[in-house]
Amino acid sequence: MDEINQDLLQVNLDALTENELRKLLTLYMTQQKLGLYWERNQIEHDKALNNNSVFLRFADEQGKSLSVGTPPYRNLIIEGDNFDALRCLRITHTNKIRVIYIDPPYNTGNKDWVYNDRYVNKDDRYKASMWLEFLYRRLILARDLLTSDGVIMVSINDENRAKLELLMDKVFQGMRLGSFAWRTKDTGNDSGGNFSAVHEHILVYARGEFSFNGNSLNTKKYRNPNNADPKGPSALNPITKAHTYKDRPNTYYPIQDPNTGYWYPCDPDRVWAYASETKLKPDSKIRAETIESYLRQNLIVFPECKPEDLLYYATKDELLSAIHAGKGPMLPQKKTPLFREDLPDLDFWVDKQIAPGRPSKKAYLNEKTSLISPVSSWIGGIKEDFDEEDEDAIFFMRSQKGREGTDAINEILGAKAFNYPKPPSLIMELLRQASKPNDIILDFFAGSGTTAQAVLQLNKEDKGNRQFILVSNNEAPPNDPENKNLCRDVCAARVRRVIEGYNNRKATGGNFAYCRMEKLNHADVVQDLDEEVIWNSLCLKHRNELLPYLTKKLNIIYQDNETAVIFCPHLDDETITNLIDLSSRQIILYSNRPQSAAELLTPYKNIKSLSAIESIMQETGVVNVY
Ligand SMILES: C[S@@+](CC[C@H](N)C(=O)[O-])C[C@H]1O[C@@H](n2cnc3c(N)ncnc32)[C@H](O)[C@@H]1O
Known part of the structure; x- marks a missing residue:
């Protein structure tokens, strides 16, 4: 055993039995080193998992319940360490949780999580290992709670993404779906090296039957006036792709309307989406349809054009002066020129009737194979510009302006009660995509309770019945538990206000049971477990909601x-x-x-x-x- 592991053990080796010592030694000698490796204390690990049992009890203070609303309580806020809370939930919620979202401490700040009953300092030699072990223990427990179509989404910053991803790969083997990047600020931030670090990640791991909801296609734009078209409603879609003529020279060509003979230039910064037979080599085995094939099928629609709107250049000099005067063909909406002096095909345009406007392609509703478009891996900031023209483009989510998370808490609690909460719109978008209306949603690093707010608001918006289970700790120093109570005074206080309405915001309705946990040694359970606590577990297990015990x-x-x-x-x-x-x-x-x-x-x-x-x-x- 090397010096490092000895240090980390922090146990009295003399107190271990021979068997325990033997096991420890074997583990350290045979431990796999390929992949993610971190120093862990095997014996403590076993003990922590197996020493005692944990149970939930309704919390009250001075005879007043901390729960909100009327029973049965469909939602739960659990105060305490999430390791214990997850063990409680194994009794009641194994294979029942469809969506887990967590935003764990990122292991960057000072004292933002507790390991073996002590806060880990920023400069602790084994901070990274302890952080991984801390998360590993919790993720292992959380995994069993997922339904067969369940998903877990985990927020992480850029710095710790790689480590966490390897850990997730280990715990959720074969379940990696991908990750989202989201923009945390709409302003820049030079974090050195002319690099602006304004994004974070959300890792997504899901069981086989899971899928995101995607985005329903907007069918309103499909029309068939007077049912004139026997093929049914259709819409006109742009026929360009975001590539320049240099990137895709084969899809940079002029298109001619076969009926009028008018010509349409290609945008050099956004070429056509389809190949042209004129550009294909004779032996080319292109499988996609060409523009000519769409023209033959009458699927390319040209805008109406009056003869006086046509442009015509009898000589190349005329064309060049038009370019210099900024009077050449333009993109109709953006008013950017389609002709530039550096383009390779200027001679072609001499003595041609050039029409303004852009051709588009008819798409029939009944030919769509799916009316859902998949969600993309990018969550755009509010000011970000995306190509929303392309109807086949993947659908991206948006989060709102920077500081939204902090503003949301300030608005509800009237004070800056929590550092770095997530923006409610981000969690809402994730849940809108990942959850169905009757799901149970778990956040076991709930902090200020953003996830509950998102669940309640989403339910109100789509009349859903999603339930939430939040675990939030009190963030008090372990040796001074009365010092602070984040769960009660920020998380539950915030959720209460969302339920009951605040400022001019309407109440979302809903309720929650506020519970604390009790630990009992296995040997004492039979004797010490009281009826109320048994009732709570059975109630959650069979109803997924809590009712007070009436003895x-x-x-x-x-x-x-x-x-x-x-x-x-x-x-x-x-x-x-x-x-x-x-x-x-x-x-x-x-x-x-x-x-x-x-x-x-x-x-x-x-x-x-x-x-x-x-x-x-x-x-x-x-x-x-x-
Ligand atoms: C990054 S914050 C989550 C913020 C949350 N997403 C929000 O929007 O408010 C992580 C939270 O996990 C809490 N935490 C750390 N260790 C915990 C533990 N063992 N059990 C429960 N919560 C813990 C931290 O105190 C902190 O409040």
Whole structure:
């Protein structure tokens, strides 16, 4: 074992058993070095995962609930370390989360995350390894929560992208879909070397069945006045591509309208999208359609042109003087010249009738193979100029102006309560693309709660029923937990205001349960776990929402005409009678004494007795990540 690993271990080697020492040694000797490697403390890792179980409890302070709205609570804000929260969610939400978005600490600032109960200093020798280990533990747990069509999107800055991507490749093997780059500011920022670093990344990993929603094609522009065209509605699309005549000399050529004989010059900075047979070599095996083939099919439409609008040059000198006087053919909208002295084909244009305007191509709606265009990997800034002309172009998302995230919080909470929140419009766009209206969306580095705001606003906009689960820590120093409470005072306060309305913004409606976590050693669970906590887990597991526990003898978690899920911690004659009354349904009965319940209910074959505690314990705690 080298010096580095010894340092990192920070454990008392003398206290380890022989077996533990042996395991440690074998691991360090055989550890794979290819790919991403970071120093990790295997023993602590195992212990942290397997030592105890974690459970959720409604939080209140001075007898007042911190939850907002009325039950059943469809959304959750969990205060505390997300490692524990993810372990809780393994009990209740395995394979249920369709979208995870996280914006973890980027490991750049001082003290922005806690490793093994201590903040890691900026100059810590193993900061990068600890950061990777910190994320690894959490990502492993998060992976199991995804549905078979689930997706995880992770924000990261340019500096740490490579490391995180390798880590993601390791955890989400075979699931890499790609990444988005988004513009963080609409102004420049010289970060040295004449380089303006104003973008960040969002890495996207998804299970096989996932797809982004894409963008529906705008079908309004497809028309068929008086149903005159038997092929149905059509639209006119530009026939140019963003390449210069130097890049694509083969698609730089003049087009002639076969009916009028008028000629249309090519834009030297934006050539035609289709090849011309006049430019193809005789043995060329081009598979795409040529402009001539579209002309023969009558699919190229030329603008109407009056004879007095035509341009004509009898000699090259006339043409050159027109160019010098800025009176040559122009692009109709941008008014940029189509002819320049340096262009190779000027002689061609002598003695030709040159028409203004641009030809376009007819596209029939019923020939579209898909009415959805895919989302692009670029999220444009508000001022960025994109080629939106091309209807076959991929669809890009936009984020709003820089500072939007901070302004959003200031507007809601009236003060700068959080550094570097994400812009709500960015998260909204991601969710608009990645989520469906009934999805559960998880953000376990929720910070100031931007994701909840985005979910609530998106639901309001498209009448969706998306649910959110947010985990936010209190950001208090570990040895002084009362010092600060980010989760309560910023995240939950913000989400409450969005739900209830603020300034002149209308309420989005909705609610959330505010929960804290309780840790119990495995050995103490049976004795110490109380009914309320069991109820919370069962409720989330079977309903995906939380109801306060009413401490009745027979607690219906869920029922419809065919099934009922019931929690009866203690069975007595009255409870048994009530259960039998319900037994026209299939019943899943959770109790503390499933054995005796099964005996008492033997004649009722459609009642299945389960141990409440065991059913919770089975999925918590022990996690094998190797
Ligand atoms: C980059 S911020 C997220 C900001 C968030 N996207 C927003 O718009 O407000 C990361 C957050 O994760 C929190 N965090 C760090 N370690 C955590 C942990 N172990 N459990 C929960 N949250 C943690 C940090 O305190 C910080 O609030």
